[in-house]
Amino acid sequence: MVLRRPGSRPPGHLRIAHRRGQAGRAPPLRPRREGREQEEGLEVVVRRSKSLVPTLREDPADAEALSHRLMLRAGLVRQLAAGIYVYLPLGQRVLDKINAILREEMNAIGGQEILMPVVHPAEIWQQSGRWEGIAEMFKLKDRAGRDLCLGMTHEEVVAWLAAREIRSYRDLPQVWYQIQTKERDEARPRSGVLRTREFLMKDSYTLDPDLAALDKSYADHERAYRRIFDRCGLTYYVVQSDVGMMGGLGSHEFMAPSAAGEDEVAMCAGCGYAANVELARGVPEAPAFPAWTREEVATPNVRTIAEVAAFLAIDPRLTIKSLLYVAKRAGPVFALVRGDHALHERKLARALGEEFRPAHPDEVRAAVGAPVGSVGPVGARVPILADEALKTGTYVVGANREGHHLRGVTPGRDFDCRFIDLHTVTSGEACVTCGKALAVEKVIEIGNIFKLGTRYSVALKAMYLDEAGREQPIVMGSYGIGPARIAAAAIEQLADADGIVWPWSIAPYQVYIVLVSAKDAAQRRAAEEIYAECWRQGLEAVLDDRDERPGVKFKDADLLGIPVRVTIGTSFLKEGIVEVRSRRTRQESRVVKDQVVEAIRAVKASEAPT
RNA sequence: CGGGGCGUAGCGCAGCCUGGUAGCGCGCACGGUUCGGGACCGUGAAGUCGGAGGUUCAAAUCCUCUCGCCCCGACCA
Known part of the structure; x- marks a missing residue:
C-alpha cells in the first residue's frame, strides 16, 4: 500500500511517494530534482484541464442514496461490480484525509500501525471456530488445494500474532491497528459505498491482561473515536449495541443520523439513553382494556391483525400477534407481541440463545392444530415467550381453531409464558429510565467498539504469564471505523441542492x-x-x-x-x-x-x- | 435467500405490446458564432440492442435458458 499523506506542498514539491518494504531493493533516497519534471507533475494533479474528475450532469440511473448520486456525479468513485468500487483521484484524496485523521488519533492513544494480510490460511479461522457458518466469507484454494479465505476482519490474525509475540504481563497492554481492505460477500451490497463487498476499514485491537485494563483501552478508543468524528465534521450518536451471537462483553456503535442509514437507534432526549433498536427498550402506551369475559368468537376468513381488529371493531392494540418459530435445538416456540408491534428477531435470538427460523405453515398446523391466521397461545403445547408489554391487560388471540379467536385472554393467567422484551421500539414510546418519549432515527454505522474478552486468545492460545507466573489468556478488544462511510455520511449530512459540501478537514x-x-x-x-x-x-x-x-x-x-x-x-x-x-x-x-x-x-x- | 424492476452509443432514455434498413437528448470530434451559473448553428464519429438457444422469409421486438445491475425484505460474527 502506498501511504500518501495529504499535506501541503508548494508547487514543485508534490507527489513523491515511496513504496515501503521492497525487500532490500528500495531505491536510495536522493534529493529530488527540482524543476520542470515536477512542475509537470503538479499540473497533472490539480488542473481540471488535465485531471481525472469526470463529473456528470445527470443523476446516474442506478444511484438512489444522495451520497451515492453525488459521489458518482462529482467523479469520486465508479462502480466496477455490485459492491465493488474504484476510487478516482478526488475520492482517494478524501479517503487519504480521513485516514490521516484516523492515524493521528489512533497514535494519540498509543496505537501502533501494522499491516495484516488480506489472504488468510483456513487454519486460524478453523481454530477460532469461524471457518464454518459465515456465509459472507470469500473462500478460495491455492494451487496446492489448501483452503484460504479473504479477511473479513482480523481478530484471528491478531490473536495469532499475539500468541507468538506476547509472553509476559510486561508486554501488555498493546494497541495495534491497520487501515486495510476488508472483503465480505455481502448478501446485498447497497447505497453506493455505504455497504460494499470490498471496503477499507481502520480496525484496531487491544491486548490487555484483565478486564479492568480492557475497560481503559475501551474508554481510550471511545475518546479517540469521538475526536475522529468531531474532526470529520459529523453529527453522530454513541449508542449501546448488540454484542451479537458471537458473545462478548459489551459494545457501542457510533451512528451518524441520515436518511440513507440502514440501522435505527432509539434516543431519549430526557436522560440521554441511546441504543440500537436491536437492543433498545421502550414502554409503549397501553390501551384502555374493556371488561371482557373470556369467550370464543367466530371470525370467518379473518387472518391478519388488521382484519381481526376491523372485524371485531377494536383497537389493534387489544390483540396479540402469535408467531411460531422453530429453534434449531429447542424446536417450536411461540413469540407473542402486541398486535400493533413488530417482533425484533435479534431480541428473540438473544432470548433463545440459538438460531431459529419462522415455522412453515404445515409445522404451524402440526404444532397447534390450526392455520396461521387462527393460532394463539391458549392451550398450545409449545414454550411461549411474550413481550413485556403484554404483562397487563386482556386481549384477543387466535383460538387454535380455524376461523375463531378468543376474546378476554390474560397472559400469565390463561396461559404460561416467559415475559421478555421482544418488540421493536417505535418513536413515542416511553424511556425505561426516565419516562420521556423516545425518538427513533435512521443512522449510518460509522464505527463500533467491542469488548471481545478471551474468546480468540483462548482459541488461538494467545497467553501471557502474570506477575505470579501463571498462564493467562490475553483479554482482547476490537474496534472498527469505515473511512468510506465517514465520507458518505459527511455528504449525506452536509450536502445541499447544488452538491457536496465538504467539511474543511476531509475536503479533497x-x-x-x-x-x-x-x-x-x-x-x-x-x-x-x-x-x-x-x-x-x-x-x-x-x-x-x-x-x-x-x-x-x-x-x-x-x-x-x-x-x-x-x-x-x-x-x-x-x-x-x-x-x-x-x-x-x-x-x-x-x-x-x-x-x-x-x-x-x-x-x-x-x-x-x- | 424471498419479492419487484431494469439491461438499446460514454451518460440519461425512446423503440418492444402490434416482428420488416436502430432513434432522441447530453457528451465526444471538427468548423463558426458566443463567453459570470450546465450557450447556439452546421458537419461528423460512435451501438455484438447483456449473452446463448429457439420460432420465423425476417427478431431489439415473440419463446426458453442464462448472466449482470438496482430497489424492498431477510441476513450483516
Whole structure:
C-alpha cells in the first residue's frame, strides 16, 4: 500500500511517494530534482484541464442514496461490480484525509500501525471456530488445494500474532491497528459505498491482561473515536449495541443520523439513553382494556391483525400477534407481541440463545392444530415467550381453531409464558429510565467498539504469564471505523441542492480557483499566481483552467463541494478584484489579489474547527 | 435467500405490446458564432440492442435458458 499523506506542498514539491518494504531493493533516497519534471507533475494533479474528475450532469440511473448520486456525479468513485468500487483521484484524496485523521488519533492513544494480510490460511479461522457458518466469507484454494479465505476482519490474525509475540504481563497492554481492505460477500451490497463487498476499514485491537485494563483501552478508543468524528465534521450518536451471537462483553456503535442509514437507534432526549433498536427498550402506551369475559368468537376468513381488529371493531392494540418459530435445538416456540408491534428477531435470538427460523405453515398446523391466521397461545403445547408489554391487560388471540379467536385472554393467567422484551421500539414510546418519549432515527454505522474478552486468545492460545507466573489468556478488544462511510455520511449530512459540501478537514482540496476565461492572458496569469500562492501558503488548490463557459465551472465547483471558491473574471480585469466565496454559506468577499489568502483563511475560520 | 424492476452509443432514455434498413437528448470530434451559473448553428464519429438457444422469409421486438445491475425484505460474527 502506498501511504500518501495529504499535506501541503508548494508547487514543485508534490507527489513523491515511496513504496515501503521492497525487500532490500528500495531505491536510495536522493534529493529530488527540482524543476520542470515536477512542475509537470503538479499540473497533472490539480488542473481540471488535465485531471481525472469526470463529473456528470445527470443523476446516474442506478444511484438512489444522495451520497451515492453525488459521489458518482462529482467523479469520486465508479462502480466496477455490485459492491465493488474504484476510487478516482478526488475520492482517494478524501479517503487519504480521513485516514490521516484516523492515524493521528489512533497514535494519540498509543496505537501502533501494522499491516495484516488480506489472504488468510483456513487454519486460524478453523481454530477460532469461524471457518464454518459465515456465509459472507470469500473462500478460495491455492494451487496446492489448501483452503484460504479473504479477511473479513482480523481478530484471528491478531490473536495469532499475539500468541507468538506476547509472553509476559510486561508486554501488555498493546494497541495495534491497520487501515486495510476488508472483503465480505455481502448478501446485498447497497447505497453506493455505504455497504460494499470490498471496503477499507481502520480496525484496531487491544491486548490487555484483565478486564479492568480492557475497560481503559475501551474508554481510550471511545475518546479517540469521538475526536475522529468531531474532526470529520459529523453529527453522530454513541449508542449501546448488540454484542451479537458471537458473545462478548459489551459494545457501542457510533451512528451518524441520515436518511440513507440502514440501522435505527432509539434516543431519549430526557436522560440521554441511546441504543440500537436491536437492543433498545421502550414502554409503549397501553390501551384502555374493556371488561371482557373470556369467550370464543367466530371470525370467518379473518387472518391478519388488521382484519381481526376491523372485524371485531377494536383497537389493534387489544390483540396479540402469535408467531411460531422453530429453534434449531429447542424446536417450536411461540413469540407473542402486541398486535400493533413488530417482533425484533435479534431480541428473540438473544432470548433463545440459538438460531431459529419462522415455522412453515404445515409445522404451524402440526404444532397447534390450526392455520396461521387462527393460532394463539391458549392451550398450545409449545414454550411461549411474550413481550413485556403484554404483562397487563386482556386481549384477543387466535383460538387454535380455524376461523375463531378468543376474546378476554390474560397472559400469565390463561396461559404460561416467559415475559421478555421482544418488540421493536417505535418513536413515542416511553424511556425505561426516565419516562420521556423516545425518538427513533435512521443512522449510518460509522464505527463500533467491542469488548471481545478471551474468546480468540483462548482459541488461538494467545497467553501471557502474570506477575505470579501463571498462564493467562490475553483479554482482547476490537474496534472498527469505515473511512468510506465517514465520507458518505459527511455528504449525506452536509450536502445541499447544488452538491457536496465538504467539511474543511476531509475536503479533497480546500480551494477551487475558477478562471472564468481561460483565454484571457491577464486572468490566466492572475489565476496562476493565486494558485501558486495558495500552495506556498499551505492551501491545497485546484485550478479550473478548462476552456469551458463560466456556468459550467460554477456548477462543477458547487457539485465538488470544495470549501472555498476563488473566482478570477471580469471584476479582476476591470477593478483588480477577485471573489472569495464559501461553499457552505455562499457568502462572498471581494478582495484584491494580494488579500486572497487572507480571505480564504477567514472562510476557514468560519468553518467548524477541526 | 424471498419479492419487484431494469439491461438499446460514454451518460440519461425512446423503440418492444402490434416482428420488416436502430432513434432522441447530453457528451465526444471538427468548423463558426458566443463567453459570470450546465450557450447556439452546421458537419461528423460512435451501438455484438447483456449473452446463448429457439420460432420465423425476417427478431431489439415473440419463446426458453442464462448472466449482470438496482430497489424492498431477510441476513450483516
